[in-house]
Amino acid sequence: MTATPLTVNGRAYQWMEHPVVIVCVDGCEQEYINQAMQAGAVPFLQKLAESGTVLSGDCVVPSFTNPNNLSIVTGVPPAVHGICGNYFYDTQADAEVMMNDPKYLRAGTVLAAFADAGAKVAVVTAKDKLRTLLGYKMKGICFSAEKADQADLAEYGIPDIVSLVGMPVPSVYSAELSEFVFAAGVKLMETARPDLMYLSTTDYIQHKYAPGTDGANKFYAMMDRYLAQLDALGATIALTADHGMNAKTDSAGMPNVVFLQDVLDEALGKGRTRVILPITDPYVVHHGALGSYATVYAGEDIDLGALAKRIAAIPGIELVLDRKSASERFELPPDRIGDLVVVSERLAVIGTSSSKHDLSGLELPLRSHGGISEQRVPILLNRKLHGMPGAQRLRNFDVLHLALNHAR
Template sequence: MKINVNNIDYKTHKAPVVGICMDGTSYDYYEAAATVMPNIQRFLKTGSFGYVESVIPSFTNPNNMAIVTGVTPDKNGICGNYYYDKKTGEEVMMNDPENLKVPTILGTFSQQNKKVAVVTAKDKLRKMLNKGLNGICFSAEHADKVTIEENGIGNVVDDLMSKENPGIYDPEISVYCIEAGARLLEREHFDLMYLTTTDFVQHKYAPGDQEAINFLSRIDRWIGELDRLGAVVGVTADHGMSAKTNSDGSPKVQYLETILLENANISSRVILPITDPYVVHHGALGSYATVYLQESDIVAAKEIIGKIPGIEMVLTREEAVSKFSLPAEMIGELVVLSDGPTVIGRAKSWHDLEKVKSGLRSHGGLHESKVPMIINRPLNQVYKEKLDSGKARNFHLFDFLHNGVEND
């Protein structure tokens, strides 16, 4: 049987199919933790592995929604965590299911009588992941508040997990997310499952840091349990992570609104689509921004921004739409990307840097766009060649799991 979603056919499997998005986890994290991740190491040897490119901007919402729709932001409508609504003049979170233009793979499978479960660490993703879904969908963040009516499951804390859910800034919340998936699958068969974590650990700790190694060891245990339960398991990421600091450890920031005003008296509204409720992670500082300007200021602003140290790409709306497959109506007159060690801000007074005043790690640009795809089973020749080509994308995850792995 095949199920078509957004013009892509997905072959159904007898075995459960589990897609995992390890938020912020580039391959160097797995490499540094190899000795404590026997299950991932086994997948690398006997399954499949390759590097894939994420959606730009390399943020959580656009990449998660690309993964669960199988298509780019120009088609699904989600190009950030946060956007500027020109009609209302308000800056709003891009977490309303109405912003999603197309059906998800999850929802479509559930409507074809397939059993589907979704667990996200961050509740901000839940409503969009739940669009059109007849199944289980809950966040670890609010696992203590689930209801049958809202989430398709009741009493996760006592009946499923037998322990309280951790706080959103506790590394254990991501472990709880993957464990919940394994416990659901242990309890009953699911045809399709999506598990997506949070990147607090990766924002705070570099590959090889003991805290990151310990965290990944616990993640590996539950990924291994999913494999033991017979699932086809695929692990990718929404983005990687880079240190964004000066030599003294302070954040390396370029404040675009301030620079434009001071250099050319240009008023602008800079939108930072990394902005979300979890500011302790990143202080709303990332390597991608979109700039709203008067038409008459575009040329001058582009020239000024292009000369700022640490800025490596300034595109007009049309150029950005073409290069990164973005929805034109959701971005400003310019799109700006910084280099590996630099983040983009609005004005210094706009950001609360207290929580990120030393050792900032963040993402959003091209330098965080290469991520791993690891699958616990071998791929057929056609899909092996696709993965080896380096041209595959993280949002091809379910295509690889359904069409690249032989059915049982």
């Protein structure tokens, strides 16, 4: 190890004095923590307001999982790292594809840089979809809870992870998938003791349960117990979220959906526009691929200004931006976001065609994310911060910077 700060994607990071654990709680609207505190369910988190640091920050819009996880581990917005959705229209390949392939990544991670410089680094994700992106060119421990039984950790001198954690591999649709992440994090801290660890959960619970309800409070109580253990093990913990979460329904729990492809097909004819939903991933049962953000590709003969106005007039739509404005305002890669970016209101989501969304898996009223309404997320540390400049807009992807440079 060396005391020289590392510079990654233009930002400098000090070496850690103690193990640092970055936790990304998927879909953690701040109110989940606040209500869990009200219910007395999270004693460890509750004491952070006094003994540590409680801040709020803005996540990346689209407020989806992949863009934000990648921003957190690279320290920069999608305009730099390139991952602007879970799913996108690859114009070069003329194909709609998942954005899981590291070939789409345009920046290295802070995790990989520290590993290269000699730090012991570990990454544990809930779903496997993020593993290859987060572990890109990273020497160290990297596995998902979803496929924990396939992880070969022998090379790190760690026995098989399922035995280590002492939990069976959970269903991909469960609270236990996230618990496995925390449990593995604690076991790794007890055994391998990584210098830098990144734990990333899944928002299965947040898509189902509102803040303050039993289902939510139980999840946060579980999380709180593991965080307290990491704290007791001497780790500096910095917790944030990839995005918030809101109800997307009326008072009877019926989803408010703008089926944008249907609207555009009716107005302009089929095949004239292509609506992309970057929330799409292989695990859509809990949200039916319905989020508050969409991109639109239009034929060259279409008047984009008129199209934008038409979309903006649809009830439930909050904002329509052209490629240039959207890439500037949200710091997105202009070549990957379509001709128009569409954001829906807090209580509404955007779909493509009604026939393409299977909502039969929605056992509970739709809760989702993707919009500006899910941009504010918590930033919590179990340390006081020092040497912070004055009022500034914090981002969730400042969390490594805060943990390494200011929580000393």
